[in-house]
Amino acid sequence: MSDPSLRGEPLVAVRNLHVAFPSATGVTQAVRGVSFSIGREKLGIVGESGSGKSVTGRALMRLLPASAQVRADALRFGTTDILAASEREMRSLRGGRIGLVLQDPKYSLNPVMTAGSQIAEALRAHARMGKREARDAALNLLESVKIRDPRRVHDAYPHELSGGMGQRVMIAMMLAPNPELLIADEPTSALDASVQSEILSLIEEQVDQRGMALMLISHDLPLVSRFCDRVAVMYAGQVMEELPAADLHKATHGYTRGLLECLPSLTEKRDRLPTLRRDPAWLAPHA
Amino acid sequence: MKARLGALAATAASIPITLLGLAVVTFFIGRVVPIDPVLAVVGDRAPADVVERARIELGLDQPLLVQFWRYLTDILTGNLGRSVMTSNTVWEDIARFFPATFELATFAILVAAILGIGLGVLAATRQGSWADQAVRVFCLAGHSLPVFVLGLISLLVFYAWLGWLPGPGRQGIVYQDMVEPITGLLTLDAALANDWPAFWDAVLHLIQPAGILAFFSLAYIARMTRAFMLAELRSEYVTTARAKGLSSTRIVWRHAFRNTLVPLVTVIFLTYAGLLEGAVLTETIFAWPGLGQYLTVSLLNADMNAVLGATLVVGLIYVVLNLLADLLYRLMDPRTR
Amino acid sequence: MSAGPTPGSPMADAATATAAVEPIPPDAVPEAAGAPSPRGPGGVPRRREWLLTDAPASRSQAAWGRRYQAWLAFRRNPLATVGLAVILVMLLLILLAPVLATHDPGIQELGNRLAAPSAQHWLGTDELGRDVWSRLLYGGRITLGMVVAVVLLVAPLGLLVGCVAGYAGGIWDRLLMRVTDVFLAFPRLILALAFVAAMRPGVESAVIAIALTAWPPYARLARAETLTIRRTDYVAAARMTGASHARIVLRHVMPMCMPSLVVRVTLDMSSIILTAAGLGFLGLGAQPPLPEWGTMIATARRFILEQWWVALMPGIAIFAASLAFNLLGDGLRDVLDPKQR
Numbered sequence: 001m002s003d004p005s006l007r008g009e010p011l012v013a014v015r016n017l018h019v020a021f022p023s024a025t026g027v028t029q030a031v032r033g034v035s036f037s038i039g040r041e042k043l044g045i046v047g048e049s050g051s052g053k054s055v056t057g058r059a060l061m062r063l064l065p066a067s068a069q070v071r072a073d074a075l076r077f078g079t080t081d082i083l084a085a086s087e088r089e090m091r092s093l094r095g096g097r098i099g100l101v102l103q104d105p106k107y108s109l110n111p112v113m114t115a116g117s118q119i120a121e122a123l124r125a126h127a128r129m130g131k132r133e134a135r136d137a138a139l140n141l142l143e144s145v146k147i148r149d150p151r152r153v154h155d156a157y158p159h160e161l162s163g164g165m166g167q168r169v170m171i172a173m174m175l176a177p178n179p180e181l182l183i184a185d186e187p188t189s190a191l192d193a194s195v196q197s198e199i200l201s202l203i204e205e206q207v208d209q210r211g212m213a214l215m216l217i218s219h220d221l222p223l224v225s226r227f228c229d230r231v232a233v234m235y236a237g238q239v240m241e242e243l244p245a246a247d248l249h250k251a252t253h254g255y256t257r258g259l260l261e262c263l264p265s266l267t268e269k270r271d272r273l274p275t276l277r278r279d280p281a282w283l284a285p286h287a
Numbered sequence: 288m289k290a291r292l293g294a295l296a297a298t299a300a301s302i303p304i305t306l307l308g309l310a311v312v313t314f315f316i317g318r319v320v321p322i323d324p325v326l327a328v329v330g331d332r333a334p335a336d337v338v339e340r341a342r343i344e345l346g347l348d349q350p351l352l353v354q355f356w357r358y359l360t361d362i363l364t365g366n367l368g369r370s371v372m373t374s375n376t377v378w379e380d381i382a383r384f385f386p387a388t389f390e391l392a393t394f395a396i397l398v399a400a401i402l403g404i405g406l407g408v409l410a411a412t413r414q415g416s417w418a419d420q421a422v423r424v425f426c427l428a429g430h431s432l433p434v435f436v437l438g439l440i441s442l443l444v445f446y447a448w449l450g451w452l453p454g455p456g457r458q459g460i461v462y463q464d465m466v467e468p469i470t471g472l473l474t475l476d477a478a479l480a481n482d483w484p485a486f487w488d489a490v491l492h493l494i495q496p497a498g499i500l501a502f503f504s505l506a507y508i509a510r511m512t513r514a515f516m517l518a519e520l521r522s523e524y525v526t527t528a529r530a531k532g533l534s535s536t537r538i539v540w541r542h543a544f545r546n547t548l549v550p551l552v553t554v555i556f557l558t559y560a561g562l563l564e565g566a567v568l569t570e571t572i573f574a575w576p577g578l579g580q581y582l583t584v585s586l587l588n589a590d591m592n593a594v595l596g597a598t599l600v601v602g603l604i605y606v607v608l609n610l611l612a613d614l615l616y617r618l619m620d621p622r623t624r
Numbered sequence: 625m626s627a628g629p630t631p632g633s634p635m636a637d638a639a640t641a642t643a644a645v646e647p648i649p650p651d652a653v654p655e656a657a658g659a660p661s662p663r664g665p666g667g668v669p670r671r672r673e674w675l676l677t678d679a680p681a682s683r684s685q686a687a688w689g690r691r692y693q694a695w696l697a698f699r700r701n702p703l704a705t706v707g708l709a710v711i712l713v714m715l716l717l718i719l720l721a722p723v724l725a726t727h728d729p730g731i732q733e734l735g736n737r738l739a740a741p742s743a744q745h746w747l748g749t750d751e752l753g754r755d756v757w758s759r760l761l762y763g764g765r766i767t768l769g770m771v772v773a774v775v776l777l778v779a780p781l782g783l784l785v786g787c788v789a790g791y792a793g794g795i796w797d798r799l800l801m802r803v804t805d806v807f808l809a810f811p812r813l814i815l816a817l818a819f820v821a822a823m824r825p826g827v828e829s830a831v832i833a834i835a836l837t838a839w840p841p842y843a844r845l846a847r848a849e850t851l852t853i854r855r856t857d858y859v860a861a862a863r864m865t866g867a868s869h870a871r872i873v874l875r876h877v878m879p880m881c882m883p884s885l886v887v888r889v890t891l892d893m894s895s896i897i898l899t900a901a902g903l904g905f906l907g908l909g910a911q912p913p914l915p916e917w918g919t920m921i922a923t924a925r926r927f928i929l930e931q932w933w934v935a936l937m938p939g940i941a942i943f944a945a946s947l948a949f950n951l952l953g954d955g956l957r958d959v960l961d962p963k964q965r
Contacts, residue, residue, distance in 0.1 A: 061530060094532035100527070102526065104523070109524055111621070112545050159621070159622050301805070305802070308803065308806030309809060312806060428947070431894050432943055433918075433939065433942050434898075434902070436936075436943065439935055443928055447929045567814060568902055602810055
């Protein structure tokens with residue numbers, strides 16, 4: 001695991017990000033003033049559904065639907081201003097420098113294309129490469145994500161793969177052009193408990209090996225704190241608290257404390273898990 | 288593999304049952320018809336004993352079930368009876384009239400599929416834009432206009448007022464019976480005979496009826512394409528494709544559209560089946576000598592053998608195309624392969 | 625989220641534990657919440673409030689509230705509202721035909737045949753010198769009456785067949801669906817033509833013929849809905865309390881099929897109008913002296929090249945009615961059946 005102190009120049013800089021979705025019933029404020037930065041490190045973003053964590057991740061890649069209203073004081077990847085970048089620049093950024101692993105390979109892989117051709121496509125979108133060369137590279141990638149029978153998986157359609165296998169294909173595809181940042185949006189939530197840790201170890205291993213940054217989005221606080229260097233806790237579109245994963249037990253914010261309180265424990269006898277009490281003050285906009 | 292064959296066998300097995308059902312319906316209609324089939328054969332001035340003999344000859348003195356059995360064996364041996372109006376066998380008539388319908392329908396479906404898919408994809412990728420609204424209104428108009436009104440307007444404008452296109456019919460009088468029928472498709476036959484003036488004449492005659500049929504099919508195909516595309520464009524794998532940094536052309540055509548193609552094939556095939564079944568109204572307005580017109584004229588002349596025979600053939604076409612669509616569906620979708 | 629949160633993770637526990645007590649929807653943030661004033665100044669806002677309350681006091685209040693919200697959603701679609709308005713105006717016109725007609729639709733005025741629109745004959749006269757405007761008004765009664773009759777025959781029949789097939793399953797399902805397939809295999813207009821020819825051309829046989837060809841899609845739809853409803857817990861609950869099959873189908877299954885059925889009927893209206901008019905045009909629907917729209921076009925067709933307006937007027941009427949139903953159906957589908965979008 002990389003040491004948080006090795007953090008260099010921030011790769012990602014987000015300052016005061018706002019995302020709103022107009023709908024028939026009014027404007028929904030999904031993200032309300034989020035700021036953070038990511039260096040060559042693993043940042044965990046934790047929050048319940050609807051807290052704006054996925055929207056934040058997608059705003060970084062400008063993958064939100066056209067109706068989304070995005071504004072920020074700064075939204076930068078390296079030296080690229082994401083809000084001002086042309087569609088062309090964004091395309092080379094997406095996949096090329098930022099990879100995105102989605103939740104459920106059952107839906108996130110194209111059902112009518114073989115796994116191999118989907119990986120080769122990612123490769124060829126970012127590097128000049130012949131068909132044969134791309135095929136060989138795809139097979140290598142499949143091997144590197146610990147697939148025992150790369151040839152079979154290469155020619156398989158997504159529905160012929162198990163969830164864990166599909167997620168490995170997804171990871172291979174996103175690692176293909178060698179990005180600098182990997183955004184993993186609930187990468188294990190749709191998988192069986194038995195393969196969850198395998199997939200997470202795989203992500204961790206690949207990220208370390210390639211010296212990439214990782215943004216792990218999850219609802220699972222202990223899991224995130226185990227795999228990440230730093231943790232940002234989101235609630236109702238705002239970051240409640242940001243702290244090193246090792247210092248999680250020193251969390252001061254009521255929401256984070258509330259979440260930690262309701263963890264079951266094996267070492268300590270507890271009659272009944274307390275429920276989270278939501279303080280309306282948490283909803284007030286931060287400075 | 289086994290499951291795939293099983294599903295296919297089940298589909299194939301349902302065909303004879305559907306056809307049997309078709310036969311029951313046509314038989315039933317044929318029996319309740321108030322016209323006496325005997326009189327149609329012998330004429331209404333025949334003496335009573337001739338009528339009685341004809342009745343026995345036709346098997347009409349037998350119980351219904353026996354009559355139905357006879358009807359069924361006749362159909363199975365390809366005997367659809369003789370048309371009173373043309374005094375040919377119904378099969379001969381159908382063979383004569385079907386190519387015209389086939390030519391019309393094929394021309395129309397090609398135009399409709401190409402334009403309909405294009406418009407549907409355009410509307411879906413620009414959802415909410417003026418282009419989307421325009422396609423929507425265009426499709427609604429296609430669903431709401433009566434064919435015969437549009438046909439009449441088209442004749443009035445393009446034939447009577449502007450004189451750009453020929454009037455009703457399949458070819459000009461000058462070219463009548465000048466082209467050796469090989470396939471029965473006038474455009475193809477003329478081209479095969481190297482008779483280019485006749486070819487152009489046939490194409491010009493085809494434009495109005497085929498264009499009008501294409502418009503109605505197009506409205507439906509565009510609407511379905513748009514709906515399918517919108518659903519696909521919202522799916523997760525499209526997000527994945529965008530996250531890979533692919534161009535929007537590639538995302539739209541190679542990812543989203545490739546997935547809509549599977550249900551779209553069924554839509555196009557069924558539309559085609561509808562056209563082949565004879566566009567009764569269009570053929571009537573444009574005096575197009577196809578199956579639809581044959582059916583209507585036979586109906587108006589109470590020529591029940593012709594009506595029932597043609598209806599049965601038309602139902603058969605639908606069933607076969609349905610099966611073909613099903614087959615293609617299975618071939619194209621890896622999940623059912 | 626499709627997959628539930630990992631069991632045992634704190635977030636999952638927190639979310640489920642508090643959901644019942646204090647649900648915070650993502651949009652319940654101060655800006656969006658803008659609490660409504662507790663009491664409106666006039667009676668209208670108060671009625672609106674009564675309808676839009678989150679805590680209805682009675683079953684009927686909840687039901688009316690739901691209807692009001694559907695109406696609000698419907699009103700946001702301008703095209704659908706236009707469709708509804710056109711239909712209402714048309715209904716009014718044909719109901720008031722005796723008042724609005726300027727002439728008797730049957731009176732012939734042979735000296736004034738095929739006249740162009742004028743102050744005396746607003747839409748001109750037909751080939752027998754009859755007033756086209758008056759004939760259109762009375763003709764609407766026949767055309768739209770046929771459509772209503774077809775729907776009244778078809779919707780209950782399709783609903784019944786579909787619900788029984790879906791609910792009973794097994795051999796009944798297969799038998800009924802096979803029959804449906806047979807009817808679907810015929811082109812609609814041709815089957816209708818054959819039926820009309822077998823009976824006697826006229827309004828009644830046209831209605832029966834269209835009805836016979838129009839019911840299969842309804843049966844398919846009702847069956848598909850029933851198949852999903854049949855497996856729900858509330859149907860199981862009803863069965864456990866001892867409800868009879870008939871009661872379950874009538875009280876629990878059929879009402880749930882209604883929204884999609886209503887949408888389907890509205891969208892189908894235009895195709896029924898077109899089929900009815902098409903039969904009339906081919907001379908197999910309403911017979912000539914009757915001013916049915918399709919029949920009117922059929923007789924005026926001979927004069928299309930010179931007196932084109934005579935055929936065009938009923939054509940416009942058919943188009944307007946059919947387009948209005950299509951617009952309305954489109955809007956209704958958005959409101960009642962969002963999953964089909």
